Amino acid sequence: MDMKVTQEWTRICDVADIPPLGSRVLERESGNVAIFRTAQDKVFALLDRCPHKGGSLSLGIVHGESVTCPLHAWNIDLASGQARAPDEGCARHFPVRVDADGSVYLGLS
Template sequence: MSEWKKICLVDEIPVLGSRRVARAQGMDVAVFRNDQDQVFAVLDRCPHKGGPLSQGIVFGTSVACPLHNWTIDLEGGCAKAPDEGCVQKFSVRVESGAVHLDAGELATLAIDLSPPIAGPKLLSPLPLGEG
């Protein structure tokens, strides 16, 4: 039996938008709402180059990645052809206007992934006065 964690109210997610849910381990989860008040949850990482899906444009039951415009199906979590790849999907339950995610999934699914690092990566620190 699943334990459900209340995340927010449906009305707190913008229509055709999203909210991010931070986790103790792993990347954030993006929770989306379409214009039919359907709610979906996937890992906030495009399978292509790791773009933040929570910043994408929602249309129907899909979201367009803001980096390279890949279309991700929010019901199944996979990219639409001709693109290939899938993102981790999370179970959602809406009850009395509240959005709930499966607590077990939040604690265990895709916890080994970390957000992409933006900008140049420092390989080793330079001693003061050098460089």
């Protein structure tokens, strides 16, 4: 029997509400989510916690498709949440969808 899990999407904001090369934070009891926008208007979402010492990734510097943690300069890949070598660790990432009208949706399930 095939069972498909359907992603539930929650509208968060418009792309224009996220500063280019910056982030916006979705506050949640289970951990805040940082929603990032690159210079090319790609949008990514990570748990707002560096895997190293728990720094707020939303306060980091976005460059290319990475964010640099403000505490100890770890570079985290925005698409996967993986720390870039030589560092090791992973921040939880969340699926993101941007509709043609610029609405940003986050998959929180």
